[in-house]
Amino acid sequence: GAVVSQHPSWVICKSGTSVKIECRSLDFQATTMFWYRQFPKQSLMLMATSNEGSKATYEQGVEKDKFLINHASLTLSTLTVTSAHPEDSSFYICSASRRDQPQHFGDGTRLSIL
Amino acid sequence: AQKITQTQPGMFVQEKEAVTLDCTYDTSDPSYGLFWYKQPSSGEMIFLIYQGSYDQQNATEGRYSLNFQKARKSANLVISASQLGDSAMYFCAIGGDYKLSFGAGTTVTVRA
Numbered sequence: 198g199a200v201v202s203q204h205p206s207w208v209i210c211k212s213g214t215s216v217k218i219e220c221r222s223l224d225f226q227a228t229t230m231f232w233y234r235q236f237p238k239q240s241l242m243l244m245a246t247s248n249e250g251s252k253a254t255y256e257q258g259v260e261k262d263k264f265l266i267n268h269a270s271l272t273l274s275t276l277t278v279t280s281a282h283p284e285d286s287s288f289y290i291c292s293a294s295r296r297d298q299p300q301h302f303g304d305g306t307r308l309s310i311l
Numbered sequence: 312a313q314k315i316t317q318t319q320p321g322m323f324v325q326e327k328e329a330v331t332l333d334c335t336y337d338t339s340d341p342s343y344g345l346f347w348y349k350q351p352s353s354g355e356m357i358f359l360i361y362q363g364s365y366d367q368q369n370a371t372e373g374r375y376s377l378n379f380q381k382a383r384k385s386a387n388l389v390i391s392a393s394q395l396g397d398s399a400m401y402f403c404a405i406g407g408d409y410k411l412s413f414g415a416g417t418t419v420t421v422r423a
Contacts, residue, residue, distance in 0.1 A: 229409055240402065240413045241356075288354060294409050299346055302356035 200224055201293045203303025211311055212283060218276045218306045220291030226271035227293035231300065232264070235288040247274045281310045313338040313405045317414035324393045324421050331378070332388040332417045334403035343407040345386040347377065350416070351399040359401075362386060393421045 202221045210216060220230055229248055233241040245266050246254045253266035263285075265277040274293075278285050290305040314337045324330040336345065347359040362370045362377045370377045378387040390397055398421045404411040 231410070238400075238416075238418075240415050243410065243412075246410065290354070290356060292356070292411075299344075299358045299361050300406075300409075300411060301358065302348075305354040305356075307354070 200301045201291065201303040203291055203306055205306060206304060207307045207309075209309045209311065210281065213280055214310075216278045216281055216308060218278075218289055218291070218308075220274045220276070220293070220303050222272045222293040222301070225293070225295055225298075227274075227295055228271065229294045230268060230274040231292045231294065232266060232274075232276050233290045233292070235290060235305075237288075241290065244276075278308065281308070283310045286310045313340065313343070313407065313412040315403050315405050315412055315414035317403055317417050319417045320415070321418040321420070324390075324397075324419060326395060326421055326423050327392055329389060329391045330393055330419060332390070332401050332403070332419070334386045334388065334414060336384050336386060336403075336405045338405055338407065340407040343405055345377070345379065346404040346406060346411065347375070347386075347388045348402045348404065348413075349397075349399045350402060356402075360388065390419075393419075395421050395423060397421050 204219045232244045235241050244259045247266050247268040249268045268274040286309050292300040292302045294300045316335045343364045345362045349357040360372045360375045362379045374391045376389045400416045400418050402416045403414040
């Protein structure tokens with residue numbers, strides 16, 4: 198069964214709207230969660246590393262104020278795309294990690310900004 | 312810095328045949344892990360197999376096996392007895408200190 202739940206799976210919204218995506222680890226406490234972005238037919242690009250109780254670490258080129266990450270508990274991390282625009286349309290996928298285990302991924306969120 | 316190279320953008324394979332997906336890597340970490348993930352058209356990332364850099368034996372998981380050649384820095388995935396459901400994009404990844412770096416991926420299409 199799924200060990201990481203991501204919600205929503207599909208979002209369509211107007212330009213200027215802020216969108217929140219949730220990532221939950223269902224049956225283990227994830228000290229670290231990751232957020233990726235993927236364009237069609239391309240690889241996953243790491244956006245940020247989210248550690249419980251501390252600020253996220255963003256990869257170079259990722260706007261911190263555009264992509265807000267909160268990791269308030271060991272089972273939940275959220276990604277908020279603030280004031281989304283059409284160029285933010287993409288597939289966003291999270292993963293959860295714990296020591297000595299491969300990363301487990303959520304099912305992803307397809308974000309379409311009109 | 313870590314880098315993964317997958318040189319095959321797409322492959323066709325006949326049902327029930329084996330297919331090998333190439334993956335080479337570069338890293339300065341003395342200890343690392345190599346992973347393969349499958350991504351069907353629905354989008355989810357499915358973990359397939361893992362090889363630790365110090366593992367002496369090649370990893371196997373059912374129909375998946377990893378041909379690990381450390382000196383050549385390669386970690387090819389072999390899928391035996393291909394099934395129609397194996398049609399997907401396959402990503403090789405290298406990880407150290409939890410973070411993963413992914414290759415560009417290889418799209419596999421299994422023909423009946």
